[in-house]
Amino acid sequence: MQQQEGRRPMTQPSASPVLRARDWLFRDRRTGAITVAQWPNLPLWLFFGLMLAAWLARGAEPAATWLxxxxxxxxxxxAIDELVRGVNPWRQLLGLATLIGLATLIALRSGG
Known part of the structure; x- marks a missing residue:
């Protein structure tokens, strides 16, 4: 979850490369807090709810397919929202990886 550190500046340039890399990857550009994960927003809640509904509707086509x-x-x-508006590079990479994974899954499902 999001670590609340208040408004903290980036690590000093004289800091170790590991600390500078951590700051670059995980630090929220607006608040200065380290952000690895966040509470789900509307699209993720919809995804979880729809996946649960599809799982419960399995075998009841076409409802399961539409869900x-x-x-x-x-x-x-x-994923697109994270890629475009993610608070740090980690969140943007997470969005990109999810898009790639989702595209791969859809291609495999369609047989192509």
């Missing part, structure tokens, strides 16, 4: 598709859209929405 799964809607879950994919919600996850894609979250």
């Amino acid at each position: 799964s598709l809607a879950a994919d859209v919600a996850l894609g929405w979250w």
Whole structure:
């Protein structure tokens, strides 16, 4: 979760490369806090709810298929939002990795 450190400046240039890399990757550019994970926002809550509904509806086609598709859209929405508006490079990379994984999954499902 988000570590509350208040508004703390980036590590001094004389600090070790590991600390500078940590700051670059994980420090929120607005608040200065280290941010690795955050509470889910609307697209992630939708994704979790829709995946649960699709799992409960398994075997009841076409409802399960539509719920799964809607879950994919919600996850894609979250990933694009993180890629574009992520608070640090870690969150942006997480969005990019999720988009790549989702695209791969969709391609595998469609047989291509």
